[in-house]
Amino acid sequence: MAERLIWDYVYAYDPVPQQTPEFNKLHKYYENLHLERLTTTKCTKCEKISWPPRSVCPECMSDEMSWVDLPEEGSIIVVTVQESGAFPGFQAPLIFAMLQFGDIRFIGKLIDVELSQLAPGKKVRLKVETQYDGRVLPAFTLTGN
Amino acid sequence: MTRRVAAVAAGTSKKWGVYPGTYRDLISEAGKATFDSNPEIHPRDIQGFILASVFPERSIFQSHVATLAAETVGVTPTKIFQRVENMCGSGTIAIRTAYMAIASGLCDVVMVVGAEKMHTPQPVETYMNMLAGVDREYEGALGVTAPVQFALAAQAHMLKYGTTHEQLAQVSVKNHAHAVNNPYAHFPKSCTLEEVLSSKPVTTPFNILECSPISDGSAGMILMSEEKAREYTDKPVFILGTGQAASGFNYANVPSDLSDWTMLKQAAQDAYKMAGIGPNDIDVAEVHDCFSISEIIIMEELGFSEKGKGGEFVLQGRSDYGGDVVINPRGGLLGCGHPLGATGVAQGVEIFRQLRGEAGLRQVEGAEIGLGHNLSGVSEHHVLIYGRGDL
The missing domain is CATH 3.40.47.10 (Thiolase/Chalcone synthase)
Structure with missing residues (x-):
């Protein structure tokens, strides 16, 4: 008899990535997030720092990578407040910003902030969000919060 | 050869x-x-x-x-x-x-x-499916959606060039007005600037009438x-010319700030060079107005408008009938709808009809050269230039 599919959990409808060594070569990224550290990969050969993290360096093709911490403080480049159209499981309003951390920039989610405090140039720091099942995702809040 | x-x-x-x-x-x-x-x-x-x-x-x-x-x-x-x-x-x-x-x-x-x-x-299943189109591991997982990505581009353009929400909304007014003359449009209904600016907020600065529908x-x-x-x-x-360029699947790797779409500039330059023409030669263009800001930046990078002045260009009617170039006569993605894989083909269909003089109420008088532009993100662009066969 075929095994039953557990419809309560279907990976094709779960936006949160698999984070364990069994499924993800870059599991260290998530392990570091558990320790409140935002990290990415640095090539041990050519020293290129990439975002997102890589298992092979896109510059020199080395597969010997080390993990480096991003600066503790970053800043908002631009920000948007989403009031409708969020995916199932996400509560509006959602706040997203293009963030600058050293030489790296990426889209980050901001939490626990007053909307009136948001502006380009404001400083932010990591604030990890833990999911219902223990998996983690990066989020950010204004420094001083 | x-x-x-x-x-x-x-x-x-x-x-x-x-x-x-x-x-x-x-x-x-x-x-x-x-x-x-x-x-x-x-x-x-x-x-x-x-x-x-x-x-x-x-x-x-x-x-x-x-x-x-x-x-x-x-x-x-x-x-x-x-x-x-x-x-x-x-x-x-x-x-x-x-x-x-x-x-x-x-x-x-x-x-x-x-x-x-x-x-x-x-319907929520459709929203989930749309999430498959962004970087699921590093952006989608956080809840980042296409409206959010393009809203950040809008914020960057407003900050750097002083573009206003009224200018963004005018794109929507123009394209919804065009859609009225398109029998297959999803929304064949015009709207006023006030209606766009007071429609349901989605993600700042966009309201719902500035977002292409599913x-x-x-x-x-x-x-x-x-x-x-x-x-x-x-x-x-x-087909007289074509160009394509991409950099920045994850928005960390977009090679400029989000207000300058350098990959589009490159794709357009290649297409113009191949066709042996320039932006002033284009009579009609179908471009990827997935959100109001998109059309403004696209007009700048295609060379129709001066960089940073796309907002003024649309407000002055220069992208409408009687202006420099007619942009999105079938109503664009905003008015016509955006069935992902079908959009670029339908843009080609419209240019085909326009250059053959078969576009009915939407006809751009005497159109000889047309351009189609599709994008897959702020930094992934595809351009085609078409020309009439009797030239």
Whole structure:
């Protein structure tokens, strides 16, 4: 008899990535997030720092990578407040910003902030969000919060 | 030496929006409309078949769709058949692929179909499917969506160039007005600036009337080598030039700030150079106004407007009938809808009709050269330039 599919959990409808060594070569990224550290990969050969993290360096093709911490403080480049159209499981309003951390920039989610405090140039720091099942995702809040 | 390539037939499904039928039904409609547009062509004349379709695996649980679609429209491809998928730009890429197959001499006659059945019985399922189009691990997982990505581009443009929300909203006013004259448009209804600015907020600065809707729809086009094309029509529409460039799947790797779309500038320059023309030669353009800001930045990077002045350009009516260039006569993605894989093909259909003088109420008087632009993100762009066959 075929095994039953557990419809309560279907990976094709779960936006949160698999984070364990069994499924993800870059599991260290998530392990570091558990320790409140935002990290990415640095090539041990050519020293290129990439975002997102890589298992092979896109510059020199080395597969010997080390993990480096991003600066503790970053800043908002631009920000948007989403009031409708969020995916199932996400509560509006959602706040997203293009963030600058050293030489790296990426889209980050901001939490626990007053909307009136948001502006380009404001400083932010990591604030990890833990999911219902223990998996983690990066989020950010204004420094001083 | 490459060969010249021309479009000889083109059509779309009858009404975009929430489609009362299956994926196959939708493909059938595009096939019928395309063959009906040129009764000289029979499905057995088609040697190659390219399908643009983004996520049928998710929306109807079906892979292997190129052959499904070829069979559905009665085509037995003997030279080339494949599906192309690169999110929202897939349709233009499909036409480009057909162009390459013919220009290289691989075959003489290729049909392109773009089809997307996006609506599902449970609307939230469709929203989840859209998440598959962003970087799921590092952006989608956080809840980042296309509206958020383009809103950040809008914020950057407003900050750097002083673009106003009124200027953004005017894009929507213009394109919704154009859609009124398009029988297959999802929203054939005009709206005022005040209505756009007071419509439901989505993500700052966008309101709902500044965001393209989720639509079902399909479109088709048949392309031939010049020699073949002359056998089947007196009014071939030639592909004069094309360009494509990408950098920045994850927005961390967009090579500029989000207000300057350097990859589009590069793709456009390549297309203009290949066609031997410049932006001033374009009479009509179908461009990817997925959100209000998109059309403003696109006009700048295509060279219609000075960089940073796209907002003034639209407010002064320079992108409308009677202006410098008519942008999005069929209503754009905002008015017409955006069935991902079908959009780029339908843009081609519109330019085909415009250059043959067959666009009815939407006709741009005397249009000789047209441009189609699709994007798959702020930093992934696909450009095609078309010209009338009698020039």
